[in-house]
Amino acid sequence: MKSPVRLERRLEQPKWLNWAIPVISLLGALAVGAIVLLLTGKNPIDVYQRIFERGFLSTRALTGTLRTATPFAFTGLCAAAAFRLGVINIGGEGQLYMGAIGASYVGLVMGNSYPVGIVIIAMVFAGMIFGGMYAGFVGLLRAQFNTNEIITSLMMNYIAGIVLNYLIFNSLSYWRDPRSAGFPSGKPLDKRAFWPSYEIGGVGISFGLILAAFVAAAVWVLYKRSRFGFEIGVIADSPRAARYIGIRTKTTIVAVTALSGALAGIGGASQVGDFTHYLDAKGLQLNSFGYTGIVVAALARLNPLGAIVVAILLGGLTNAGYSLQGPDFPSGLVGTLQGLILFTAVAGEILMKYRVKRNTAAKKATVAS
Amino acid sequence: MNNSLLIVILASAIFYGTPLLFAALGGVFTERSGVLNLGVEGMMLIGGVSGAWASQHIGGSAWFTVFASILVAMFAGGLTALLHAFLCVTLKANQTVAGLSITIFAGALGLSSYFANVWKVAAHPVTRPIRKLDVLGLADAPVVGPLLFNHTILTYVSWVLVAASSFYLFRTKTGLQLRAVGESPQTADAMGINVVKYRYFHTVLGGMLAGIGGAFYSLAIVSTWVDGLTKGAGWIAIALVIFGFWRPDLTLVGAYLFGALQSLGTTLKARSFHISGDLLDALPFIMTIVVLVLVSSRFAHKRLGAPAALGVPYEREER
Numbered sequence: 001m002k003s004p005v006r007l008e009r010r011l012e013q014p015k016w017l018n019w020a021i022p023v024i025s026l027l028g029a030l031a032v033g034a035i036v037l038l039l040t041g042k043n044p045i046d047v048y049q050r051i052f053e054r055g056f057l058s059t060r061a062l063t064g065t066l067r068t069a070t071p072f073a074f075t076g077l078c079a080a081a082a083f084r085l086g087v088i089n090i091g092g093e094g095q096l097y098m099g100a101i102g103a104s105y106v107g108l109v110m111g112n113s114y115p116v117g118i119v120i121i122a123m124v125f126a127g128m129i130f131g132g133m134y135a136g137f138v139g140l141l142r143a144q145f146n147t148n149e150i151i152t153s154l155m156m157n158y159i160a161g162i163v164l165n166y167l168i169f170n171s172l173s174y175w176r177d178p179r180s181a182g183f184p185s186g187k188p189l190d191k192r193a194f195w196p197s198y199e200i201g202g203v204g205i206s207f208g209l210i211l212a213a214f215v216a217a218a219v220w221v222l223y224k225r226s227r228f229g230f231e232i233g234v235i236a237d238s239p240r241a242a243r244y245i246g247i248r249t250k251t252t253i254v255a256v257t258a259l260s261g262a263l264a265g266i267g268g269a270s271q272v273g274d275f276t277h278y279l280d281a282k283g284l285q286l287n288s289f290g291y292t293g294i295v296v297a298a299l300a301r302l303n304p305l306g307a308i309v310v311a312i313l314l315g316g317l318t319n320a321g322y323s324l325q326g327p328d329f330p331s332g333l334v335g336t337l338q339g340l341i342l343f344t345a346v347a348g349e350i351l352m353k354y355r356v357k358r359n360t361a362a363k364k365a366t367v368a369s
Numbered sequence: 370m371n372n373s374l375l376i377v378i379l380a381s382a383i384f385y386g387t388p389l390l391f392a393a394l395g396g397v398f399t400e401r402s403g404v405l406n407l408g409v410e411g412m413m414l415i416g417g418v419s420g421a422w423a424s425q426h427i428g429g430s431a432w433f434t435v436f437a438s439i440l441v442a443m444f445a446g447g448l449t450a451l452l453h454a455f456l457c458v459t460l461k462a463n464q465t466v467a468g469l470s471i472t473i474f475a476g477a478l479g480l481s482s483y484f485a486n487v488w489k490v491a492a493h494p495v496t497r498p499i500r501k502l503d504v505l506g507l508a509d510a511p512v513v514g515p516l517l518f519n520h521t522i523l524t525y526v527s528w529v530l531v532a533a534s535s536f537y538l539f540r541t542k543t544g545l546q547l548r549a550v551g552e553s554p555q556t557a558d559a560m561g562i563n564v565v566k567y568r569y570f571h572t573v574l575g576g577m578l579a580g581i582g583g584a585f586y587s588l589a590i591v592s593t594w595v596d597g598l599t600k601g602a603g604w605i606a607i608a609l610v611i612f613g614f615w616r617p618d619l620t621l622v623g624a625y626l627f628g629a630l631q632s633l634g635t636t637l638k639a640r641s642f643h644i645s646g647d648l649l650d651a652l653p654f655i656m657t658i659v660v661l662v663l664v665s666s667r668f669a670h671k672r673l674g675a676p677a678a679l680g681v682p683y684e685r686e687e688r
Binding site: 294 | 411456469471472473474475479483484485486596600601604607608646647651654655661665
C-alpha cells in the first residue's frame with residue numbers, strides 16, 4: 001500500500017511559512033493533547049476553554065499571564081541565541097538561577113544606599129554576568145575540548161539547583177534571612193531594589209517584560225544586521241567554511257554561549273527584582289522556566305522578536321494551569337501540553353523543507369482495487 | 370566484614386547503577402543505529418509511572434506482579450520511544466530538539482506527572498517492590514555475598530543483557546548491519562539493509578530498556594512514585610553511552626561508577642560522616658562533566674569514536 005500523500009522537496013521557502021508553521025504546530029499540539037485528555041476521561045473542549053479564559057480573558061488573567069511570560073521571554077531568548085549558532089544550550093534553567101543569585105546579592109548590598117535607578121541597572125548587570133559566566137564555562141568546554149554542551153549545560157542546571165538549596169536551606173549564607181529560623185527563606189530586599197511595574201488598562205506589566213522586548217530587539221539587530229551576526233550564521237551553516245574565511249570560531253562559540261546565558265540571567269534578576277524580592281530557592285525551581293524557554297525558542301523558529309509573542313502565549317497556558325490546578329486539572333497537564341507544542345514544532349519543520357502533495361499514484365491504485 | 374564501608378559502597382554501586390545500566394544499554398542500541406536519543410529521561414519516567422501503576426493494579430503472585438509491572442514499564446517506554454522514532458526517522462526532524470521535546474512532554478512536569486495524578490499512583494506506596502534476592506543462600510557469604518548473591522532479579526538480567534548485547538553487536542550479522550546503519554546509512558542502504566526498520570527497531574528497544582530503568586526507581590530504589598524521581602538519571606545515562614564508547618561492557622563499568630557516586634550520600638550519611646550533603650548530591654553531576662571533558666579529548670575520539678552518522682537523519686533521495 002502506498003501512502004496517500006508524498007513529500008516533495010521545496011525549491012524555495014516562502015516567507016508566509018514563518019508564521020504558518022508555528023500556527024499549524026500549535027493547532028497540532030492541541031489536537032494531540034485532546035487525544036491524551038480523551039484517553040484519560042476529560043473533555044478537551046472544556047479544558048481548553050477554561051485555559052483560554054483563565055489565561056487571557058480578564059485583566060487579572062492577563063496580568064498573571066504577563067508575569068509568567070516574563071521569565072519565559074528571557075529563557076526563550078537564551079535558547080534562541082545559542083541555537084542559532086548550533087550550540088544547544090539547554091542550561092537556561094541554571095543560568096536563570098545564577099542570575100537570580102547575582103542580582104539578589106547586588107540588590108541586598110546596594111539596596112539601601114544607592115539611588116533606585118542605579119540599583120536596578122546594577123541588578124540587571126549582575127544577573128547578566130552571573131548567568132553569562134555560568135554559561136560561558138559550558139561554551140569554553142565546547143570550544144576548547146569539543147565537549148557535548150547539551151549534557152554539560154544540563155548537568156549545570158542540577159548543580160545550580162543544589163547551589164540554590166545550599167544558599168538558602170543548608171547554610172547561613174548572605175542570602176538567607178537570619179530571622180527565618182524555623183523555615184529558612186531568602187533575606188528580603190530593600191524597597192529601593194524593587195523593579196517598577198506599570199499598568200495599562202488594568203493589566204499590570206512588569207519592568208522585566210518591557211526590558212525583554214528591548215533586549216529581543218537588540219538581539220534581533222545583532223543577529224540580522226551586524227557583522228557578528230553574519231559570522232554566527234556562517235559558523236552555523238558550515239564551521240569549516242567559517243574557519244577558512246578567518247572567523248574565530250572558538251571565540252564566537254564562547255561569546256554566544258555567554259550571551260545566551262546572560263539573557264537567561266536577566267530573567268533570574270527579573271524574578272528577584274520584579275516579583276519575589278528575595279532569593280526564592282524553592283519557587284525558582286518549581287516552574288522549569290529554562291525548559292519552557294526551549295519550547296518558546298523552537299515555536300518562535302529562533303526569531304528573538306517572535307520569542308516574546310510565544311512567551312506570552314505559553315505564559316497564558318502556564319498561568320491558566322496555576323489557577324486551574326486541582327483534581328479536574330492535574331499538575332502535569334501544562335508540562336504535557338508544552339512538550340506537545342515542542343514536539344509538533346519540531347515535526348512542523350518538515351513543512352519548511354518539503355511540500356505535502358497528494359499521491360496520485362496511490363489514488364489510481366485505490367480505483368483499480 | 371560485609372559491613373565494611375568498601376563492601377557497602379560497592380554493593381550499593383551495583384544497586385544504584387542498575388537503572389543507569391539499563392537506560393545506557395538502551396542508549397547504546399539507539400545511538401548505534403544513528404539515532405540520538407535525548408528523550409531517555411522522559412522514557413524512564415513514563416516507564417516508572419506505568420510500572421508503579423501496574424504494580425498497584427495487577428494481582429496474582431508477587432513474582433507475577435513484578436514481572437507484569439516490568440513488562441508494562443517496557444511497553445510504555447517503548448511506546449514513548451516510538452514517538453521519537455517517528456520524529457527522527459519518518460519526519461527526519463532535528464534529533465536533538467526531538468529528544469528534548471520527548472523529555473519535556475513525558476518528563477517530571479509532563480505526562481508522567483499527569484498520569485500519576487490521574488491514576489492516583491503517588492497516593493499509595495508500591496506494595497510489591499522488586500526485592501533483593503538471596504541467591505543460593507549465599508547472600509551473607511563474606512565479600513562475595515553482597516557483591517554477587519544479594520541483588521534484585523533485574524541486576525542479574527542486566528548482566529546477561531550486557532553479555533548478550535556485546536555478542537549481538539560484535540558477533541552477529543544483524544549487529545554488524547546495525548553498526549553499518551549507524552556508520553554509513555547510504556552504504557547500508559546500498560547493501561540492501563532497511564535503514565528505516567533498523568532505526569525504528571533499535572530506538573524502540575532503547576526506550577523499552579529506559580522504561581525498565583525507570584521502573585527500577587519506582588519499584589526498587591524509591592518504592593513509591595514521586596514526580597521526577599529519576600532526578601536526571603536519564604541524562605547521566607546519555608553521558609554514560611559516551612563514556613562507554615558505545616560498548617556494553619564499558620557502559621557497565623561507567624554505570625556502576627556513577628551508581629557509587631549517587632549512593633555515596635546515602636551511605637555516608639547513614640554512617641554519620643560529616644560531609645556536606647549538597648556536595649555529595651552534586652557529585653554525580655560534577656563528575657559527569659569531568660569525565661565528559663576527559664573522553665572528548667582528541668585521543669579518545671580518534672580511537673573509539675561515535676557512530677559516524679549519529680544524529681543525522683537519513684534521506685534516501687538526497688543527491
